[in-house]
Amino acid sequence: MTVEDRLRARRDTGRGLLMPYVTGGIAPGWTRYLEAFAAAGADAIEVGLPFSDPTLDGVTIQRASEAALARGASTRRVLADLAEVAGLGVPLVASTYYNLVLHDGPGAFCAALRRAGVSGLIVPDLPVHEADELAGVAAAAGIDLALLASPATPDPRLGEIARRSRGFVYAVSLMGTTGERAGLAASAGELTARIRSVSDRPVLLGFGISTPDQAREARRHADGVVVGAAVMRRVLDGAGPDDVLTFLAALRRALDQE
Amino acid sequence: MRYVSPWREAAPVAGTMGEPGARGRFGDYGGRYAPESLVEACREVEEAFREAWADPGFRGDLAELLAVHAGRPTPLTPARRLSRELGVRLWLKREDLTHTGSHKINNVLGQALLAARMGRRRLIAETGAGQHGVATATAAALLGLEATVFMGERDIERQDLNVFRMRLLGAEVVPVTTGSRTLKDATSEAMRHWVGATGDSHYCVGSVIGPDPYPWMVRELQRVIGDEARAQCAAELRTGLPDHVVACVGGGSNAAGTFAGFADTPARFVGVEAEGGAGASRGRLGVLHGCRSLFLQDGDGQIVEAHSIAAGLDYPGVGPEHAHLRDLGRARYVTVTDEEAVGAALRLARTEGIVPALESAHALAWVIRAAGDGGLPAGSTVLMTLSGRGDKDISTLKELL
Numbered sequence: 075m076t077v078e079d080r081l082r083a084r085r086d087t088g089r090g091l092l093m094p095y096v097t098g099g100i101a102p103g104w105t106r107y108l109e110a111f112a113a114a115g116a117d118a119i120e121v122g123l124p125f126s127d128p129t130l131d132g133v134t135i136q137r138a139s140e141a142a143l144a145r146g147a148s149t150r151r152v153l154a155d156l157a158e159v160a161g162l163g164v165p166l167v168a169s170t171y172y173n174l175v176l177h178d179g180p181g182a183f184c185a186a187l188r189r190a191g192v193s194g195l196i197v198p199d200l201p202v203h204e205a206d207e208l209a210g211v212a213a214a215a216g217i218d219l220a221l222l223a224s225p226a227t228p229d230p231r232l233g234e235i236a237r238r239s240r241g242f243v244y245a246v247s248l249m250g251t252t253g254e255r256a257g258l259a260a261s262a263g264e265l266t267a268r269i270r271s272v273s274d275r276p277v278l279l280g281f282g283i284s285t286p287d288q289a290r291e292a293r294r295h296a297d298g299v300v301v302g303a304a305v306m307r308r309v310l311d312g313a314g315p316d317d318v319l320t321f322l323a324a325l326r327r328a329l330d331q332e
Numbered sequence: 333m334r335y336v337s338p339w340r341e342a343a344p345v346a347g348t349m350g351e352p353g354a355r356g357r358f359g360d361y362g363g364r365y366a367p368e369s370l371v372e373a374c375r376e377v378e379e380a381f382r383e384a385w386a387d388p389g390f391r392g393d394l395a396e397l398l399a400v401h402a403g404r405p406t407p408l409t410p411a412r413r414l415s416r417e418l419g420v421r422l423w424l425k426r427e428d429l430t431h432t433g434s435h436k437i438n439n440v441l442g443q444a445l446l447a448a449r450m451g452r453r454r455l456i457a458e459t460g461a462g463q464h465g466v467a468t469a470t471a472a473a474l475l476g477l478e479a480t481v482f483m484g485e486r487d488i489e490r491q492d493l494n495v496f497r498m499r500l501l502g503a504e505v506v507p508v509t510t511g512s513r514t515l516k517d518a519t520s521e522a523m524r525h526w527v528g529a530t531g532d533s534h535y536c537v538g539s540v541i542g543p544d545p546y547p548w549m550v551r552e553l554q555r556v557i558g559d560e561a562r563a564q565c566a567a568e569l570r571t572g573l574p575d576h577v578v579a580c581v582g583g584g585s586n587a588a589g590t591f592a593g594f595a596d597t598p599a600r601f602v603g604v605e606a607e608g609g610a611g612a613s614r615g616r617l618g619v620l621h622g623c624r625s626l627f628l629q630d631g632d633g634q635i636v637e638a639h640s641i642a643a644g645l646d647y648p649g650v651g652p653e654h655a656h657l658r659d660l661g662r663a664r665y666v667t668v669t670d671e672e673a674v675g676a677a678l679r680l681a682r683t684e685g686i687v688p689a690l691e692s693a694h695a696l697a698w699v700i701r702a703a704g705d706g707g708l709p710a711g712s713t714v715l716m717t718l719s720g721r722g723d724k725d726i727s728t729l730k731e732l733l
Contacts, residue, residue: 126634127511127620129520130367130527136510148632172365172619177633199365199619203355224369226530235368249369250528 077118077165077194077218077241081276081297084117090289090329091242091298093167093278094305094322095120097138098155099147101309105159110315112164114322118194118241120300121156123149123170130198132253134303138310149174149183153190167194167220167241172208175200180208184215194218194241202235209238220244223269225261236273243269245296247281253303255282258291266295286328293332301325348662349551349588349595349653356544359659361652366543366622370523373530374622378545380450385552390445397441398556401474402431404438406557408564408715414683418703421713423574424686425561427586427720434689434720435557435586436467440536442553444471447534454478454533458522460487460515461643461724462494464538469503471536479503480533482522484513487643494724512637515646519621539583540651543622547651551588558593561715574715576708578602580695581612581665582645584654586719591663599715601663603654604698606640606673611650612658612665618649625652641670641728642690644720672697674732677722689720690728 081091094114096107098121111119124139124147131139149170156166168187175183175197187195195217200208202221212219218241223232226249236243245266248259262279269277279292280300292299305318313321356362356378366374384390398404406429411422427435440457447455455472457479459465465481472479481498485507488495498505506525511517519541526535540547540554558577566572577594579587581603591601605613615626620635627649628636638648650665657663668676673690676697681687688696695716702708722729 127516127520129523129621130369132524133510140511143634148634150632173627173629173635174633176618176624177629198367199622201364201366201368201371203371204363204365222368224367224371226369226372228372231371246369249530251524 076216077167078276080165081117081242085276085297090293090332091117091276091278092322092326092329093118093120093298093300095122095300095302096309097122097124097135097142097306098152099124099142099145100138105155106315107309107318108159108162110319111322112162114319115326116164116322117298118165118167120167120169120196120302121152123152123168123174125171125174128171130251132251132303134254134307134310135252138306141310153186156190156192165194166192167196168192169196169198172197172200175208180211184212184217187217188215192217194220196220196244198222202231202238205238213240222246223265225249225265229268232268233272236269236275239275242276242278243273244300245269245277245279247279247283250281252281254284254307258283258288262292263295286324289325290328290332293329298329348657348660349592352544352548356548358653358656361623361625361655362544362547363624364544364622365619365624367527369527370530370543373526374543374545376450377534380446381545381549384446384449390449394442394445397445398438402437402441403429404556405560406430408561408568411684414680417683418700419710420703420708421711422699423715425557425590425715425717427557428686428688428692428718432467432470433723434463435554435589436464436538437470438556438589439538439550439553439585440464440467440471443534443536444475444477447477447536448475450534452532452534454480455536456522456526456529456533457481457536457538458515458518459483459538460518460646462487462491462498463644463720463724465503465505466494466497468536469498469501472503473501480506480525482506482508482518482525484508484515484518486513487515491643514637516635516637516648523621539585540588540653541583541621541623541649547623547653550585551592551653554585554589555592557586557589557717558591561590562593565715569713571713573597574599575712576600576602576714578604578695578699578714579717580604580645580691580719581650581654582609582647582691584651586717588651588653590717591657601657602698603663603665604695605665605667606642606645606694607667607669609638609640609645609647610667611648612654613667615649620649623652626650626655641673642694644689644691645694666698668694668697668701672701674729676700677729678733686718687722688718689722690725692719
């Protein structure tokens with residue numbers, strides 16, 4: 075089952091979708107966070123393959139990436155860890171920067187993802203007009219390449235992004251980097267409405283969603299949320315899988331209530 | 333014995349150093365690998381630059397600023413004593429004599445004028461040693477714009493005088509505390525900041541790197557170096573053209589601007605990189621800061637930090653057009669060590685009375701080496717861009733000598 079099939083099926087039951095993020099290799103035994111995500115009711119899980127120069131990430135994910143790299147994390151090692159996680163029952167979506175995709179070449183990269191049980195991919199510095207090189211290869215390998223849409227994306231281009239995205243459309247809620255914010259930006263609702271007017275693909279809102287209230291509000295606009303920095307701040311502060319499970323369970327309840 | 337040239341006998345390749353075309357490509361390199369939130373901003377910069385560059389009014393305004401503020405044209409200086417010692421005819425294109433002391437001002441005045449034309453009120457810039465930051469702060473003050481300059485915490489410690497110069501000129505200097513806390517991280521942080529400020533701010537990239545249209549736009553704004561030098565060579569040189577055109581390469585803006593003036597000639601291009609920052613010589617294909625080019629990477633694809641005594645060459649990659657010129661064989665890229673560069677700086681000081689920036693000293697170090705080992709046949713005419721003056725490096729040199 076593809077990421078998109080899974081997300082569409084869940085969405086169509088009226089469920090608000092939850093995709094938490096963890097930086098791969100952040101701590102010894104880091105895949106236990108994935109089990110916590112699954113137990114909290116995640117519908118998909120985003121695993122960051124750490125890169126030395128995360129140009130679209132705010133300070134929390136930058137620090138998480140640095141910490142993971144300092145522990146010796148690499149694409150190869152993170153994927154090897156993922157390959158050992160069995161029976162999660164939740165689709166895995168890798169996210170990383172295009173340099174790491176080009177390093178072994180898109181074909182070898184996607185094949186490695188597939189072998190590790192990953193079925194989706196997000197590359198924030200690969201906009202739709204540069205995506206040809208990867209999109210076909212990813213599709214052939216059974217990897218859903220999800221594209222990002224931004225509040226600055228003009229309409230005709232937004233249509234192209236929604237059409238060519240696979241899995242879901244990643245709606246960037248605001249003009250900024252990843253990281254927690256005090257409230258949900260007004261641009262989040264406007265962007266989601268524009269995407270929905272041209273596509274019925276699942277829309278996940280990301281960037282800045284960090285509290286149950288924000289998740290509830292995001293759910294009014296989108297099919298679900300991506301939660302990254304709010305998880306990683308807790309992990310960097312020492313939260314274990316159980317603490318993260320408690321936090322995500324609260325988000326899950328908020329999504330279910332809305 | 334017949335002299336065998338180490339050079340591929342390539343005539344100028346038709347169409348090189350022209351416009352990169354709709355997809356911003358130089359061969360396989362370049363492109364616009366920007367986060368979606370910056371794609372529209374890049375498109376706006378491209379559209380505005382294309383329009384401005386075709387507008388005689390804009391070109392006239394820029395030419396005037398370059399003349400009355402930056403002090404152009406810069407002279408072409410024969411290095412007479414050094415030439416006699418080396419057995420070649422060496423001419424120096426004197427970018428060190430521009431206002432603010434390096435070629436960086438050429439690019440910045442153009443982008444600041446463009447920003448004002450686009451209705452932007454603020455310039456964002458990254459800087460390593462501070463030269464581009466000082467140039468940006470200068471242009472911002474001149475045109476009544478604000479300037480925010482991102483600089484790695486480690487560079488701030490090493491270059492406190494330039495930090496003060498920027499602040500004196502009214503710029504805000506923002507320390508970057510993540511990653512290696514040097515130029516590559518300052519560039520990442522400037523891009524992150526621009527994502528949240530595209531409406532009122534222009535990102536003034538300092539070299540021929542970044543997403544399309546920057547590599548092309550910055551080369552066009554720096555081609556004044558090559559165009560002037562071409563005309564000066566025609567007037568001054570017995571042969572009318574140099575045999576070799578040499579410049580140092582970090583990201584590669586002074587080299588790109590110099591080469592552009594000679595793209596349609598048989599002159600041979602040499603880009604000189606720092607041993608510890610040799611993107612064109614030792615980089616591999618990658619994507620960083622918005623463009624596809626050659627970058628120094630480890631075995632896992634992580635970007636490796638560059639190390640050079642010349643902070644301006646401390647970038648772990650090279651502009652996409654240089655990667656393309658390398659593949660075509662149109663330009664050759666070589667490396668010199670910190671030690672060779674320092675030796676060259678000293679030699680220029682003592683033979684010609686010019687203290688060059690350590691970046692520019694890299695280009696000279698190759699000329700000295702090549703004149704000694706046959707890489708430059710005796711009697712060759714060499715045009716070398718002296719990209720900046722050495723004042724900023726005096727304390728470094730003082731510690732070493």
